[in-house]
Amino acid sequence: MIDTLHELGLGPDADARAVKRAYASRLKTTRPDADPEGFQALNEAYQAALAWIAANAAEAPSEATQEARQETTQPASAAAETQRLSAPETAPAPDTMHDSNGDFPHDDDTDASTVAQDDGDTVETVRFDVDGFLERCASLAAHSRDGELSAWLNAQPILWSLQHKAQLGQWLLQYLYQQRPPIEGRRFDVLANFFGLLELNSGYDAYHIQRLRHRLHLAWEVQRGHAHALADRTGMDSGSIESNLRQITRILKQIQWPLNMAQVLCVGLMPAYPTAIRRFLHRLDFGNLDDLPAPINPAQVAFWNDAADRSRFSKPRWAILAARWLAYTLAITLAFVLLTTFDEFQTVGIVGLAFACSKVAAASFVGLPLLWLTSVAHKAFNEWQALPESDTTRQPWLRTSALPLLAVATLTADRLFDLGAIGVSLSTIIFLLALHRYRRRSGLLFGGKYTLQAWHIVFMFVAVVVLNEISDHALGFLTMGIIGGALVLWATDVRRQRAALGT
Numbered sequence: 001m002i003d004t005l006h007e008l009g010l011g012p013d014a015d016a017r018a019v020k021r022a023y024a025s026r027l028k029t030t031r032p033d034a035d036p037e038g039f040q041a042l043n044e045a046y047q048a049a050l051a052w053i054a055a056n057a058a059e060a061p062s063e064a065t066q067e068a069r070q071e072t073t074q075p076a077s078a079a080a081e082t083q084r085l086s087a088p089e090t091a092p093a094p095d096t097m098h099d100s101n102g103d104f105p106h107d108d109d110t111d112a113s114t115v116a117q118d119d120g121d122t123v124e125t126v127r128f129d130v131d132g133f134l135e136r137c138a139s140l141a142a143h144s145r146d147g148e149l150s151a152w153l154n155a156q157p158i159l160w161s162l163q164h165k166a167q168l169g170q171w172l173l174q175y176l177y178q179q180r181p182p183i184e185g186r187r188f189d190v191l192a193n194f195f196g197l198l199e200l201n202s203g204y205d206a207y208h209i210q211r212l213r214h215r216l217h218l219a220w221e222v223q224r225g226h227a228h229a230l231a232d233r234t235g236m237d238s239g240s241i242e243s244n245l246r247q248i249t250r251i252l253k254q255i256q257w258p259l260n261m262a263q264v265l266c267v268g269l270m271p272a273y274p275t276a277i278r279r280f281l282h283r284l285d286f287g288n289l290d291d292l293p294a295p296i297n298p299a300q301v302a303f304w305n306d307a308a309d310r311s312r313f314s315k316p317r318w319a320i321l322a323a324r325w326l327a328y329t330l331a332i333t334l335a336f337v338l339l340t341t342f343d344e345f346q347t348v349g350i351v352g353l354a355f356a357c358s359k360v361a362a363a364s365f366v367g368l369p370l371l372w373l374t375s376v377a378h379k380a381f382n383e384w385q386a387l388p389e390s391d392t393t394r395q396p397w398l399r400t401s402a403l404p405l406l407a408v409a410t411l412t413a414d415r416l417f418d419l420g421a422i423g424v425s426l427s428t429i430i431f432l433l434a435l436h437r438y439r440r441r442s443g444l445l446f447g448g449k450y451t452l453q454a455w456h457i458v459f460m461f462v463a464v465v466v467l468n469e470i471s472d473h474a475l476g477f478l479t480m481g482i483i484g485g486a487l488v489l490w491a492t493d494v495r496r497q498r499a500a501l502g503t
Helices: 002-007 016-027 036-059 063-072 076-086 130-143 148-154 162-179 185-195 206-221 227-234 241-256 261-267 273-284 298-307 315-339 342-385 396-400 402-417 421-442 454-467 472-501
Strands: 112-119 122-129
Touching (some): 130 148, 130 162, 162 185, 162 206, 206 227, 261 298
C-alpha cells in the first residue's frame, strides 16, 4: 500500500484529503481519452489509497485522522448527492427493464450532484446538472456529426470516475426509455460502447438494449429526410430504389396526417394502395402496431390496418369498398358520356342521352358488385379445389372432379351455343385453376399463387371484344386447345397424388 501512495506522490502519513488533492492534480495530465491505461491505473491507485486510509482509521482512529475527516465533511445535502454518484445502486436485473417504460430503480432528485475538483490548495465541491447532462447527451446523439459525441463524452470530467460513469449510464438508459428521442443506430452504439451497456458484467439485458436501439432508430427513420434508410430496411418490393422511395415517402406523409374520412376514402380508391400501407406498417416494427413513434398517427395506423385486412369485414374496409363502388360507377358513366359522339347526341337529343346514361350507370352500379362477388367466389373455389388429398375427408371425389366437370360444361356450351370469344375466356380461367392446383399440390409455389381479381375480369372482357374479330372456327380450336392443356395438368396431378397416397 505504501507503493500505492508513492504512485500518487504521497508519503505513508498521507490522509484522505491529501489523496484527493493528489488525484485531482494528476487528472490534469492523465486524461482517459489520451491515456486510458494510465487513467485506469491512476483511478485504481486512488481507490486503493482511500480504502487503505479508511481501514486504518477504523482500526486506530487518531486525533489527526478525525480532524482531517471533519475538515473534509460536506453539508448533508451535498454529501447525500455525492454518495448517489460515488456509490451507485446495483444495476437493474433483466426483469426490471420493462420494454415500454423502462422503470429503473433511482432517486427522484437527480437534478444535480457534487463533484470534487482541485483549486490550488483546496478541494471544493461544485454542483453537477444531471438533467442537463442527459439532455445534452441525447441531443448530441440525435443531431451531432460523426465523432462529435465521442469527443464530448471523453471531455466530461465526471465521466473519468468509473462510479460516476456507471451511475450516469444507468440514468441515461432510463432517460432514453422514457423520452425516446430519435437516435440513429450507430450513434446509439457509441453511447452503448462508452457506458458499457452491452458488456457481460454490465447487469443489463442485451435483448432490451437492442430493442431500445431499434425503437430509437425507428424514431429516427420516420423523421423527415431519412426515408432512404427506411426504404433500404423495409423493402417495399415495388420495383427500383427510386420507386420504393417515392412510395414510402407518400405512405409516411399519409400516416402522419390527422385522420380525415374524406381524404382516406379518396386515397383508398387506388387499387392495392391500402394493402401497401398495411404491409409497410407491419414491416416498420416487425408487426407491432401499438407503439409506433411520433409523428405517426395511431388513428391512421388503425384505419389502414383494418381497411386492408381481408380476413374480416370491418367498418374501414366497408367504407373503402363503398367509395370505390360509387366512384367507379361515376367514372364509367362519365366515360360513356365522353365517348358519345356529337352526331349521336344530335340524333338522340338530351333526353335520349340522359336515358342512356342512366342505363349505363345502373348497369355499372349492379355490375361492379357482381364482379367483386365473382372475384371472391373464384378465390374461394380456387383454394378449395387445390387442397391436398389429406387435408379433407368430406366428398374428395367432388373436389377431384370439379375441373373436368367445368371443362366438359364449357366444351358442351361452346358446341351448342357457339360461345366464340366467351368460350376462350372461360377456358383460360379453367386452365389457370388447373395450373394453381398443380403447383399448390406439387409444392411448386415458387412464383406465388394465382387469384382472380376484378380487374382481371375487366381485362378478359376487353379481350373478348378483340377476339370477336377472329373467325368462330379458329376460336373453337383455341378453346379446345386451352382446355386440353388444363386437363393434362389435372391428370398429371391426380397421378402424382395417387402414387403419393399409395392408392
